[in-house]
Amino acid sequence: MKISLLGGRVVDPANGFDGVVDIHIAAGRVAAIGSAPQGFQANRRIEATGLVICPGLVDLAARLREPGLEHRATLESEMHAAAAGGVTTLACPPDTDPPLDEPGLVEMLKFRARNLPGPRVFPVGALTTGLHGETITEMSELTEAGCVAFSHADAPLADTQVLLRALQYAATFGHPVWLRPQDSCLARGGIAHEGAVAGALGLVGVPVVAETVAIATIIQLVRLTGARVHLCRMSSAAGVELLRAARNEGLPITADVAAHHLHLTDAELPRFDAQLRLVPPLRSEADRAALSAAVADGTIDAVCSDHAPLDDEVKEVPFGEAEPGASGIELLLPLTLAWAERAGVSLAMALATISSRPAAVLGLPYGHIVEGGPADLCVFDPRAQWTVRREALFSQGRNTPFLGQTLTGQVRYTIIDGHVDFERH
């Protein structure tokens, strides 16, 4: 399949390129940027005038719910949703059922994903067996099976000795470890940011120290072990300060934030909307502003969707009884564009946080547009407005706090490995 994308505005943050130029694709690769190679005969010519062409998006946290949680979503539905969101590469956390703690499970997931249209899927393996926080997993075997990192997802890892050993072992072989910085004891029972809003509403709080105590612990263990650690889902200003200091010190620590944390705060909670039940919890406006600034200055590397499709039953309950999480992979692009608009950040910088920067966290050769490189592209209309309705989403999970809101920016084509895996007219 040979494709020519004509007249689009190509924005490639990794190479500092922003200009109107044609792109020609052949054999899964970008054959040429600019004039077509000699004798190039496109099977398909896509008129892209007025559209933006950027590297396919890279999402560091998308739950596909397989194996074991197919009542929530299937690989088919979520990979289609990812493609509809412009995502061409994603990492999926190990919080499946059973968790991704055995090579066979990882191989099966990779195999199933490879045979479906949609993004490249990179599993993150479980750091401990069953995510029980006791025994470390066979990281070398799991890496061979296709894991790109190891994580504890949102499961508590209360035993710091196990954490230390896991980091030492991972560091021995250079495996990255992704950790959700939350002290499970300090966060126990909490469902909302501990502060005046939760206090007044009678919601049990998750204090900011649950994050900072965990980050402080992780930083000291990284200093000791030299492990490469990625902090998943930053939520607080104080946490960002610790992260910034660690990075200034030169420690090998990266971090991400969920797109919804750049927009929402605990000020929304008095509606008791179960869609706002998220982990980590939505914190104060000062925290949101600090997260936004940290993404803008690079302290936080990447914005991710933290995609968590849930069935309606677990959200149609009172706030505190709802399962946490939001379906978000189809909102990653428009929410990041809206963040950039609000924060006064350039389009290129915004796109970097969901393409080249997360690709660098993964250490994978995606998230940029180069001749001879993989043809993974997202083509979107930067002015198209659309309303987030249940029926507008491809994900099986319709659980999002943005239902009913009108967002700007909509994917027109998603090209993965040289194939048009999604298109919308």
Next chain:
Amino acid sequence: MLDHAGGQIDGDGRLRHLLTLQGLPRETLLAVLDTAASFVSIGEREVKKVPLLRGKTIFNLFFEPSTRTRTTFEIAAKRLSADVISLNVQSSSQSKGETMLDTVQNLEAMNADMFVVRHAASGAAHFIARHVRSHISVVNAGDGRHAHPTQGLLDMFTIRHFKGDFAPLRVAIVGDVLHSRVARSEIHALRTLGVREIRVVAPKTLLPSGIEELGVRVFHDMTEGLRGVDVVMMLRLQNERMKGSLLPSAGEYFKNYGLTAAKLALAAPDAIVMHPGPMNRGVEIDSAVADGPQAVILPQVTFGIAVRMAVMSMLAGGQS
């Protein structure tokens, strides 16, 4: 769309639901108290009934056990001539796996006019209010740690009955504020009605963070906190809080925060003592005080019926 306060009142200024006292205007609170005052005497008559809610069907939906609150709501509904059905949902549908929404929709299909809801989760009454048909009113009879608006209103009624004007009053709320929906509703009501000072007295482990932002003064020393106050509102300490990481023992709690005659002597000489019940004698309050001349705990119960009648009649009146 319901927000936490505004959605309780419809476009014509009528009460649609009673979910929380936060954000309810002073006129609404006073209207409830005035209406309740007109109902107090009904309880003293030989025939304790008025026909205001004849033909209306009220469901008491208690997802959490309660005796006193459920009983007073039942009596209030019956005195208004409504048909009232009390369901202890915890012991029936929920244990069969029926969701709360299913339970509510089934009762709607039986042509309910009003739901009185108690639930262990903060925000449960808001959730139901958001999902019921537009002609149905929801009364929050306690949701988690969030709100217990009719208790807050009956406490205001009691204070006004014994003290008259709210403006000069200093009020101390003592005990487990952290877990108390009663305290939160009392604070909102006292603020709206404009008392001179609201104090909360508790150890740091039993105070929610940011409580000062509700407009209260925080005291950790009960002798300081009670000095000169006109109203002492005690809170119940639940058994499961009495030992663990919040408090070491019931005995030490009583030593520091139990209301004794000696501590009460620091308050204004004519101070009244209130308690939402059920009391733990010897834990948060000494029997000598609970049964003493300054206690108005039993009148609170009596007024509770009149206040609940007032709320139900105002809600039902809003649609007829």
